[in-house]
Amino acid sequence: MEESIVKVEHLSHRYSVQWAIRDINFEITKNGIYGLLGSNGAGKSTTMNIMCGVLKQTEGDVYIKGISISKNPVEAKRHIGFLPQVPPLHLDLTVEEYLEYCAELRHIPDREVKKAVQEVMVRCGISHFAKRVIHNLSGGYQQRVGIAQAIIHNPELVIFDEPTNGLDPNQIVEIRHLIKEIAEERTVILSTHILTEVQATCDYIRMIEQGSMVFSGTVEEFDNYIQPNTLVVSLGTVPLVADIQALPGVVRVDELGGPRFRIQFSDAREAINSIVEASYTRGWQLTELQQEKSSLDTIFAELSKK
Ligand SMILES: Nc1ncnc2c1ncn2[C@@H]1O[C@H](COP(=O)(O)OP(=O)(O)OP(=O)(O)O)[C@@H](O)[C@H]1O
Incomplete structure (x- = not known):
């Protein structure tokens, strides 16, 4: 049997009285890039925030490599890297200082921090900006720093919430390329409301509309879902x-x-x-x-x- 990377079981969430997502179920057992697609307000961020342990769900659970995010969040989060919609950057730190700080938050042993930071900067193409204050980087490079903090602890699963939002067309191409490289070694889930993003980047689609899962399959199956006439x-x-x-x-x-x-x-x-x-x-x-x-x-x- 294939090992489960992520399993989302009967996930529901309510902000005060309104349900944002209702009974979402899916499982990922194969590596690849998964697009969580849905229009604005469909429930993508809510789902991702719960998957990453940033938001506590009202009902259901998420298992990362079989570990419950609600019952054993610290252990489950070891396997996840997360880039939220607004990257959690400290703009007044240099790239290197910030990534060292992230490495400590991720409990990387002190003697391994420098090496981990150097490696992730090379991976994300930001080594030449190591001493640059993040505030002075372009949007595309700030996003690279955001991606670097998400993978510094070498997680098996990386979750990106709208990773190309607000970038210019060149930056979008570069970030998509970087995401594909990162996905060669791990599973990536990215959320987007942009269909061409899914076509350009993803292998599989999970589509959410009005808080419910309406499609689960490959990009090709999605394309053929509605029979042409x-x-x-x-x-x-x-x-x-x-x-x-x-x-x-x-x-x-x-x-x-x-x-x-x-x-x-x-x-x-x-x-x-x-x-x-x-x-x-x-x-x-x-x-x-x-x-x-x-x-x-x-x-x-x-x-x-x-
Ligand atoms: N903190 C909150 N308090 C109350 N309602 C919220 C909150 N966050 C989200 N919602 C509502 O929950 C629903 C799902 O929102 P969510 O942000 O998960 O959707 P989304 O698919 O990520 O949309 P977007 O692409 O616009 O970020 C929406 O109706 C939204 O208004």
Whole structure:
């Protein structure tokens, strides 16, 4: 049996009277990058804060490598690194001073602190800023320092809450690259409301909407979750739209300009067969026929409605 890295069991949380998350369940047994996806206010930060032992849940529990975060938080937290939405930086310290402080908080033995700090600075590409006061770093480099504090104790699981929020496009690319490197050796969970972030960075998706889990699977499964229902075809000779529309399996035809058409179908196989056959018998000279994929945005909108 595969070892459980994280297990979230019947997790619910209520701030005063309102439930922020309700009966969230999932388990992670394989390394990789997991995107916790959801729109603003869906419950991502609440879930992550509980997973990291920063917030005490109302109901349910989280197990990190089988250790309960509520019953044995100190032991469970040894295996976790966390970068909250607002990085917990001390802006008036230098990068090196701050990371030494983090190493002590993480109970790294005194004689190993210097080495751990040097290694993590190399890992996160910030060695050249070791003596720089954090306040004077750009947003992207401050985020690197935030990532460094999350992995200084070499945890098996790293959790990032909206790690590219507020960064410029170049910084976003660099931070995504760093996250992928970090994930080569450990499991990473990152939260985001940006679909392209998931596409660019993650292997798996857990999607939360209105406090409940609405999807759990790979990015590819997510992409195919809502079955596409359109084809794009290009024809050598241009028939009447009504002639295409009349074919079995075809529901609607839109002209895309020139000889290209978007065809909405009720039954993919029936529509494809009838288009290919008509092209052959009526001399339409089919040159392109492809099924369109639902964009992540469409899927997101559909799932959010459910
Ligand atoms: N401290 C709090 N007190 C009361 N309600 C809260 C508190 N924090 C969050 N909430 C509410 O709980 C729900 C879930 O919020 P949460 O921050 O977990 O969502 P999120 O998916 O992380 O959103 P965002 O992307 O905007 O951070 C929201 O309705 C939010 O208003």
